[in-house]
Amino acid sequence: xxxxxxxxxxxxxxxxxxxxxxxxxxxxxxxxxxxxxxxxxxxxxxxxxxxxxxxxxxxxxxxxxxxxxxxxxxxxxxxxxxxxxxxxxxxxxxxxxxxxxxxxxxxxxxxxxxxxxxxxxxxxxxxxxxxxxxxxxxxxxxxxxxxxxxxxxxxxxxxxxxxxxxxxx
Amino acid sequence: xxxxxxxxxxxxxxxxxxxxxxxxxxxxxxxxxxxxxxxxxxxxxxxxxxxxxxxxxxxxxxxxxxxxxxxxxxxxxxxxxxxxxxxxxxxxxxxxxxxxxxxxxxxxxxxxxxxxxxxxxxxxxxxxxxxxxxxxxxxxxxxxxxxxxxxxxxxxxxxxxxxxxxxxxxxxxxxxxxxxxxxxxxxxxxxxxxxxxxxxxxxxxxxxxxxxxxxxxxxxxxxxxxxxxxxxxxxxxxxxxxxx
Numbered sequence: 001x002x003x004x005x006x007x008x009x010x011x012x013x014x015x016x017x018x019x020x021x022x023x024x025x026x027x028x029x030x031x032x033x034x035x036x037x038x039x040x041x042x043x044x045x046x047x048x049x050x051x052x053x054x055x056x057x058x059x060x061x062x063x064x065x066x067x068x069x070x071x072x073x074x075x076x077x078x079x080x081x082x083x084x085x086x087x088x089x090x091x092x093x094x095x096x097x098x099x100x101x102x103x104x105x106x107x108x109x110x111x112x113x114x115x116x117x118x119x120x121x122x123x124x125x126x127x128x129x130x131x132x133x134x135x136x137x138x139x140x141x142x143x144x145x146x147x148x149x150x151x152x153x154x155x156x157x158x159x160x161x162x163x164x165x166x167x168x169x
Numbered sequence: 170x171x172x173x174x175x176x177x178x179x180x181x182x183x184x185x186x187x188x189x190x191x192x193x194x195x196x197x198x199x200x201x202x203x204x205x206x207x208x209x210x211x212x213x214x215x216x217x218x219x220x221x222x223x224x225x226x227x228x229x230x231x232x233x234x235x236x237x238x239x240x241x242x243x244x245x246x247x248x249x250x251x252x253x254x255x256x257x258x259x260x261x262x263x264x265x266x267x268x269x270x271x272x273x274x275x276x277x278x279x280x281x282x283x284x285x286x287x288x289x290x291x292x293x294x295x296x297x298x299x300x301x302x303x304x305x306x307x308x309x310x311x312x313x314x315x316x317x318x319x320x321x322x323x324x325x326x327x328x329x330x331x332x333x334x335x336x337x338x339x340x341x342x343x344x345x346x347x348x349x350x351x352x353x354x355x356x357x358x359x360x361x362x363x364x365x366x367x368x369x370x371x372x373x374x375x376x377x378x379x380x381x382x383x384x385x386x387x388x389x390x391x392x393x394x395x396x397x398x399x400x401x402x403x404x405x406x407x408x409x410x411x412x413x
Contacts, residue, residue: 009239012235013242024257027258031257034262035260038264
């Protein structure tokens with residue numbers, strides 16, 4: 001084959017890309033389970049807050065809303081969604097929302113928040129937390145007077161998680 | 170590269186004269202960004218050593234069959250593949266280090282040192298020479314990162330600390346400066362530029378000093394040769410004069 005010809009150059013680049021693709025595929029097959037395991041290990045302490053002692057696995061997901069950061073299955077218990085939403089504080093807050101296998105809320109735990117005490121912070125205290133815990137995946141999270149921005153953010157995050165949960169059924 | 174530098178062959182001389190960061194001003198972006206801790210410096214250094222050495226070897230092997238028109242795409246494919254492999258391995262086995270170094274791991278692809286050595290050296294030398302060049306350049310880069318990070322970490326936090334990148338357990342932690350006397354600006358980008366400027370100036374001073382010494386030695390040698398020639402001419406002329 002003529003080394004200066006277009007065909008030679010195309011074949012050379014094609015073969016090189018194929019070899020590189022194979023190499024990347026091999027390394028990905030080797031490292032992916034370890035990366036997934038490490039991601040769960042980091043999150044496991046948080047997930048245990050909702051389903052203690054369960055066996056967790058990270059799940060692939062597509063969330064167009066941008067609220068859901070992670071989805072984890074708890075074998076024989078349900079699904080846990082890690083959600084980041086922005087209320088009054090511009091840095092936002094992160095919480096876990098779980099749905100039991102029957103569709104009822106399995107848990108609602110805040111991981112990080114810096115909302116205003118007496119206002120937005122009430123969304124992470126009773127009676128609001130108890131209200132959320134009594135919902136199902138077909139419901140909408142309630143709004144809280146005096147904490148409209150924070151509860152609206154929770155409502156949107158709840159809707160994103162329940163949409164993902166319902167789509168899996 | 171100067172004449173002086175070409176003659177310096179020792180390991181430490183090569184670290185200084187061929188230093189890509191302080192000598193050639195390549196790969197400065199990642200150097201300024203990640204040298205806040207010794208851990209970052211060593212992690213990034215090892216990643217660059219691996220990518221640089223292996224890419225030099227592969228490019229040296231591919232050079233004879235690669236037409237000039239597609240040599241840059243070929244280099245980029247090879248380098249990008251190696252960086253992705255290193256990134257995946259780091260994410261799997263050293264997740265904390267991977268998340269700390271963040272996007273700078275992926276940006277090794279566009280590090281001037283890697284593409285620069287592929288183009289300037291590996292493409293025209295044999296495999297063994299290219300591997301050696303990659304290793305030495307990688308070590309020089311790592312040496313620069315360690316020097317920067319030691320200064321910034323010690324002055325900025327007062328601590329000399331290193332932890333296991335795989336388990337994140339602290340291996341040693343030594344307080345060298347009391348907390349009240351640390352200079353936190355060294356942990357910021359301003360501190361990075363200050364440290365870089367001082368080290369680059371030190372390397373330039375060493376080079377200039379050596380070049381001056383070499384110039385003086387050459388001048389002395391030339392003078393001696395001139396004197397010897399004059400003496401020889403005088404000696405040759407004397408018997409003639411005596412004979413006359």
